[in-house]
Amino acid sequence: MSHEDVLNPKHMPHDPEKATLEGKNKFLAFWFFLGGETVLFASLFGTYIALNSSTAGENTPEHLFGLELVFLMTMMLLTSSLTSVYAMYHMKNHDFRKMQTWLAITVLLGLAFLGCEIYEFLHYIHEYEFTFGSSAFASAFYTLVGFHGGHVLFGLSWIVTLMIRNQKRGLNLYNAPKFYIASLYWHFIDVVWVFIFTVVYLMGKVG
Amino acid sequence: MANSSHSKPTRQMEYEKKQHKEEMKQQVITFVLMILFTFVAFGMVIMEVNSYFVIPTLIILAIVQVAFQLYYFMHMKNKGHNMPALMMYGGAAVAGLTIITFSSIIWW
Structure with a gap:
């Protein structure tokens, strides 16, 4: 049997993402990376929690944040997490077309989320003159939330690249781990967002 | 299993498909619960529930939601996830320490 066969x-085996040694290695290494990402985001959260009352003026969390948009963004990201679960479900059933379709829906929801975030930042900048250098709170806020937004952008590019690159190849044991790991990354983005909407927006409103 | 790489018995395939479907059902239930938690969290803040318990409750809701995400959506409840669990709990422990350190450095 050749390598291709x-x-x-x-x-497809039961767990196509872990059927080859390369897949197993990617799986382990990626979880290692996610453990590191957890610490990275913790340092940003720690900074934010320590500095969010240093507002240097009236642009406080309570004054700035609107929960309607944040709620909408939360729903988009949470739903996109479910759609990527559907994509992996179809991957395990070896249905490449359906997996691509669900990944495309995930990407659309992610793009909508990113659009809302850009609108939110622009709104703060133009309406409140709340920029990166306005206060310690502003720097910590833009760094934390912007870093998460950067992760969303990276995740979207990653998934789109995989979809285009493998469009004609179909699903096999070479690219199944790639798709699986990209979906893990996407879930992790939602994990971070849960803490952002809780710690930054909801706790900011409670005061 | 000598023939596992060429052809899997259809009964095995059927069984696996059913298993996947069962897991998908659990994941949809997880999703509904997560939506519910989100509604409760936002609802408490929008309706301005005034209590010492609001912030602890928000944090607990977030932790439960993240646990759902990790264990169901990211399959940490399945077999062969001991290393991922070690990584994530290790990461979470260092994360907690980092947050405590940063807040105490600034506010002590």
Whole structure:
């Protein structure tokens, strides 16, 4: 059996993302990376929690934040997490078309989220003159939320690249781990967002 | 399993498909619960529930929601996830320490 045949079995194994040694290695290494990302975001959260009362003026969290938009963004990201679960469900059933479709829906929701975030930042800048250098709170806020937005952008580019690159290849044991890991990354983005909407927006409104 | 790489018995395939469907059902339930938690969290803040318990409750809701995300959506409840659990709990422990350190450095 040639290398190609090994990667394209007639029937997908139960866990196509972990069927090859490369897949197993990617799986472990990626979780290691996510552990590191947790610490990275913790340092940004720690900074934010320590500095969010240093507002240097009336642009306080309570004054700035509007919960309607944040609620909408939360729903978009949470739903996109479910749609990527659907994509992985179809991957395990070896249905490449459906997996691509659900990934496309995930990407659209992610783009909508990103659009809302850009609108939010622009709104703060133009309506409140609340910029990166306005106060310690402003720097900590833009760094934390912007870093998360950067992750969303990276995740979107990652998924889109995978979709385009593998469009004609179909699903096999070579790219299944790639898709699986990209979906893990997407879920992790939602994990971080749960803490952002809780710590930054909701706790900011409670005061 | 000598023939596992060529052809899997259809019964095995059917069984796996059913298993995947069962897992998907659990994940949809998880999603509904997560939406529910989000509604409760936002509802408490929008309706200005005035109590010492608001912030602890918000944090607990967030932690439960993240646990759902990790264990169901990211499959940490499945077999073969001991290392991922070690990584994530290790990460979470250092994360907690980092937050305590940063806040105490500035406010002590």
